Amino acid sequence: MGRIPCCEKDNVKRGQWTPEEDNKLSSYIAQHGTRNWRLIPKNAGLQRCGKSCRLRWTNYLRPDLKHGQFSDAEEQTIVKLHSVFGNRWSLIAAQLPGRTDNDVKNHWNTKLKKKLSGMGIDPVTHKPFSHLMAEIATTLAPPQAAHLAEAALGCFKDEVLHLLTKKPMNHQVQHSSAAWGNNNITAYINCKPEEKDDTVEKIKLGLSKATQEPEMIPSNKPWDPNGIMSPSFAGTCSVFPTTPGFQFSPTSFGNEVDGSSWSQSICTGSTCTGMDQQDQSHGKLEDENGDEYQGAKEIRNGTSIFNSDCVLWDLLSHDLINPMV
DNA sequence: AATGGGTCCAACCGCGATCTG
DNA sequence: CCAGATCGCGGTTGGACCCAT
Structure with missing residues (x-):
């Protein structure tokens, strides 16, 4: 046998x-x-x-492998694809000739994660830390909000402290932006101060509401697997995607900042227009428990999560060397 | 010079999917 | 059809190397 x-x-x-x-x-x-x-x-x-x-x-x-440093273009590609596919290293590596999944994974874990964190961007969700904090504050039930916010404060301590104390962003940003060859990130970090201040207020307000006024939380909560997002609740966090774990939106973010593909690659977390409005089931890759939704399962099954009118697919399909389907 | 901590990356581990006798 | 080997993948680890003290 x-x-x-x-x-x-x-x-x-x-x-x-x-x-x-x-x-x-x-x-x-x-x-x-x-x-x-x-x-x-x-x-x-x-x-x-x-x-x-x-x-x-x-x-x-393998003779076709590259062994040198990753170029800026390669790093951009990795970040861009990681924002969509997560830790699917083989998929990402397939778009980088001469690079293996192990190469990409190591480079991500040793360099790119730190670069993104240094820029105030969560390398898991590709959202600014400030947005994640605001999401915690505005989308969770009171006990969860308090505990998670506390935990997040530990994880994102430097970034959050900066936000809450309004200390100027320092060496990390400048170092990172210089290393990455343009001012897109600095532009993002430094842009729209009123929005960041607004974010801080949202964090404070959301935490306050969540911990003190449970009746303000609507009945059909987003953390309720059977619930449907209510318009009133969605309105309380209009700046942000309304589902924890929701990923995206390169296009809107890039347009807000400077429209470059690089800023689109770096952060996918700002206002989420296109996909969440058009087709949430295709946009969601994971729910709050990390369970895959339809989109991720379609990738795993070898079919595209993107349809013809999807902004994300338009963005990526132009750059892909090896089709994902 | 010794040493302790941090970084990097090659290699290993374990698991699910696929293949094969 | 089935048991078990192989493949492919993502996560983790061990150790070499570097640098500051």
Whole structure:
């Protein structure tokens, strides 16, 4: 029944690969291809598991791989695609010739996440931290709001402290914007001071309402899985997407700031026009529990989440090297 | 020079999907 | 059809390297 094991676990070497091992594997694959990873280590004279050989080849030895630094354009692509697909590294890497999913993942975790955080943008949702705080304040029931806001304050301490104390944005922004080659982010951070002040007020007001006036929360709450967003409640957070976990809107944000594709890539969190109004079921990738909604499931099943009149699809489809469908 | 902390990335781990005997 | 191997993926870790003290 079944196949024979891929390797004898107790007789395989692990850890760093030596140049000799690399040479053996490369020359064997050059001659015989990568048909059967189970046989490759044995035939190539390597005391390695087939899985280890596959990883070494796909992540490091493949001749078409790039090994240098990520360019600005590559970083932009990663951020843009991550705002849509999340941690689907293989999908993202497919749009970056010569880069592996491991490369992209490592670069994201070590560099890009920090860059975004330094700009006051949550790398998970691609929204400004201030918007996330405001969402917490305006969309959760009182006990949840209080606890989550407290937790968020811990997570986003620097950004929130800046907002609440109105200290000027400092080194991080300037450093980041310089490193990323233009002033889009600085433009965003520094733009519309009245909106940021408004955001601070929303945070304060929302927390105050949530913790003191439970009767103000409408009956069909967004956190209620059976509920439908009421117009009155939606109006209380008109600036923000009305569903926790909702992702998007590059287009509106870019237009607000300077209309460049780079600012569209960086942050997808501002006013959410297009998708939430047109088709919420396609816009939502996850609900507040992290469960996938229709859109994400369609990606996983290999079909597009985007229809022909979707702004996001228009944005991305022009840039994609490998179709997602 | 020693050392402690931070960063980076190659490699490993575990899981679900797919394939194969 | 089924059991189990293989593949592909995303998350995590180990250790090399760098830098400040």
